[in-house]
Amino acid sequence: MxxxxxxxxxxxxxxxSSRGILNSFDYAFEKMGVLTPSKEILKSFIGPPLHDSFGLYFEGKDIQKAVEVFREYYSEKGMFExxxxxxxxxxxxxxxxxxxxxxxxxxxxxxxxxxxxxxxxxxxxxxxxxxxxxxxxxxxxxxxxxxxxxxxxxxxxxxxxxxxxxxxxxxxxxxxxxxxxxxxxxxxxxxxxxxxxxxxxxxxxxxxxxxxxx
The missing domain is CATH 3.40.50.1000 (HAD superfamily/HAD-like)
Incomplete structure (x- = not known):
């Protein structure tokens, strides 16, 4: 065998990790000045790469910027939630x-x-x-x-x-x-x-x- x-x-x-990830998405969309998607939509973002999920709402350099803003919250708080x-x-x-x-x-x-x-x-x-x-x-x-x-x-x-x-x-x-x-x-x-x-x-x-x- x-x-x-x-x-x-x-x-x-x-x-x-749902609480920390959802809070990080909330933070990122608010900081980027874009209306935060519904909780159901955000839940579908748990699993796929961040760049793919943010790519549905941003283009070009803004995708990377959104990822960086997401990680600001995640590094400080989200990863512990x-x-x-x-x-x-x-x-x-x-x-x-x-x-x-x-x-x-x-x-x-x-x-x-x-x-x-x-x-x-x-x-x-x-x-x-x-x-x-x-x-x-x-x-x-x-x-x-x-x-x-x-x-x-x-x-x-x-x-x-x-x-x-x-x-x-x-x-x-x-x-x-x-x-x-x-x-x-x-x-x-x-x-x-x-x-x-x-x-x-x-x-x-x-x-x-x-x-x-x-």
């Missing part, structure tokens, strides 16, 4: 220590904040590496982040059974395009319909359920 490697999404999978989902630490610890699986964080959140969050919540000791997006948005798509980990952090990928674990269709699509398994979780920001339509290999209600996948 092949050893397992898990690439784990951050927002909506490890942490419930989070909760670790129930069962996450238990699952991550079991996978790392008991199952001897290699673990990576694969997130579209910017690399600096992703690393700080994982350290602040005390899970950094379980992960081989945290890989997030670049500050300028040139490296932010989940498919590219997964590919980077496969190409640069894992030797002889054929020797492992590799899973991408996430809550949105972007995690599933990224996994499928890179030829690895995917596990969609139902407690995050995505929908079961989107996860199924994207072609998730497995769908689980809670993170601890992945311990039962053979």
């Amino acid at each position: 092949k050893e397992k490697i898990f690439l784990v999404d951050l927002d909506g999978t490890i942490i419930n 989070i909760e670790v989902y129930e069962g996450v630490e238990e699952t991550i610890k079991t996978l790392s220590e008991s199952c001897k699986c290699k673990l990576f964080v694969a997130t579209s959140k910017d690399d600096k904040h992703a690393k700080e969050i994982i350290k602040n919540i005390g899970l950094d000791k379980y992960f081989e590496k945290v890989v997030g997006s670049s500050a300028d948005g040139t490296f932010s798509e989940k498919v590219d982040i997964i590919r980077y980990i496969l190409d640069n952090e894992i030797e002889n990928t054929d020797e492992y059974e590799i899973f991408m674990v996430g809550d949105t269709k972007f995690d599933i699509i990224g996994a499928n395009k890179n030829g690895i398994n995917s596990i969609g979780v139902l407690y995050g920001f995505g929908s079961e319909e989107d996860l199924r339509e994207a072609g998730a290999t497995y769908i689980v209600e809670k993170l601890t359920d992945i311990l039962e996948i053979k």
